[in-house]
Amino acid sequence: MNSVKAIFNKVKSDPVLIAAWVLAVISAFFVHPSREYLGYIDFRSLGILWGLMVIVQGLKENGVFEQVAGSLLRKVKSPWQLSLVLVALCFISSMFITNDVALITFVPFAIMILKGCRKEKLMIPVVVLQTIAANLGSMLTPIGNPQNLYLFGLTGMPIGAFLGTMLPYTLAAAVLLFVSTLFLPEKKGTLATNSDIMEPEKEGSKKQIAVYCALFVIALLTVLRVIPWYITALIILFTVMIISPKIIGRADYILLLTFIGFFIFTGNMAKIHSVSDFLKSVVENHEFAVAVIASQFISNVPATLMLSGFTGSYTELLIGVNVGGLGTLIASMASLISYKSYTQEYRENQGKYLLVFTLMNVLYLAILVVLHLIIG
Numbered sequence: 481m482n483s484v485k486a487i488f489n490k491v492k493s494d495p496v497l498i499a500a501w502v503l504a505v506i507s508a509f510f511v512h513p514s515r516e517y518l519g520y521i522d523f524r525s526l527g528i529l530w531g532l533m534v535i536v537q538g539l540k541e542n543g544v545f546e547q548v549a550g551s552l553l554r555k556v557k558s559p560w561q562l563s564l565v566l567v568a569l570c571f572i573s574s575m576f577i578t579n580d581v582a583l584i585t586f587v588p589f590a591i592m593i594l595k596g597c598r599k600e601k602l603m604i605p606v607v608v609l610q611t612i613a614a615n616l617g618s619m620l621t622p623i624g625n626p627q628n629l630y631l632f633g634l635t636g637m638p639i640g641a642f643l644g645t646m647l648p649y650t651l652a653a654a655v656l657l658f659v660s661t662l663f664l665p666e667k668k669g670t671l672a673t674n675s676d677i678m679e680p681e682k683e684g685s686k687k688q689i690a691v692y693c694a695l696f697v698i699a700l701l702t703v704l705r706v707i708p709w710y711i712t713a714l715i716i717l718f719t720v721m722i723i724s725p726k727i728i729g730r731a732d733y734i735l736l737l738t739f740i741g742f743f744i745f746t747g748n749m750a751k752i753h754s755v756s757d758f759l760k761s762v763v764e765n766h767e768f769a770v771a772v773i774a775s776q777f778i779s780n781v782p783a784t785l786m787l788s789g790f791t792g793s794y795t796e797l798l799i800g801v802n803v804g805g806l807g808t809l810i811a812s813m814a815s816l817i818s819y820k821s822y823t824q825e826y827r828e829n830q831g832k833y834l835l836v837f838t839l840m841n842v843l844y845l846a847i848l849v850v851l852h853l854i855i856g
Contacts, residue, residue: 542684771800
């Protein structure tokens, strides 16, 4: 009963999920439900996304990411090196474990470390830079975030073309993040001892880690269209049910339901010719700008799902929704993870955090928009 109540509370507190299904239900009055609804849903993207969620949760359960972070942090000697490593962890890991998981894992870790080192003046700028790093690092790969995975499957784009499209923006982001760390407060000096860097709470099962790594390779081959998605989903389901059944329940089913709601809504809108023609006229030849603006108000994942049905220029849309993850707090829903983690510890500093977050995000957004105008 408690688990049902917890699920209900989670659904009730997710405005994007509610909005997706309200729009889906409203659209159903204009295009009545039928078997065609099944054709709206991109089961391949959902299946791969679910599999990656389960695999990453399994690795997280076994403390893999904390162990990697701990081994890196034990080598740092100064507050600047510590900050750089904490930001780089989010930037690089988000390319493989998604921006959400990178922030869920490494932002609380950073808060714990900085608190233990008595470097709390670094807290807000480092957490904000971690958030930006996760949102921008994730744009390089098809598995870095949900919108990339969806667009990569939808377009059939070769992996080389995908990486080539996003590489200039990722490199620019890396340079910006490095330069930003040079302006951090209290970055000079030394850390007292390496004991300031806390050890991971637990060591995971080496056998389970090996199995999850093997499953991750299989999932990558599926993303690259080598293995059918449903074969991979079955392999992951049966394997994880054997080694750790509880992990199956830890995938983000709210996100999957949100996807389905938007699939139904956009599918129905495409069937209404007057609406479809209007949306196409708005989006076509303005994909980048519309994606960036839409992301500021509804976040970049819903913006991707809504706009993808009304354009054929997926490259511009891909760049737009990734760059559009910068800006407002909800431009990328992953940003809320950092905000919640920080404000749980420092509730009195919510306003200061939002100010720093907004200023830095707007600055990064402006620079990447200019970059797009130059190379686009």
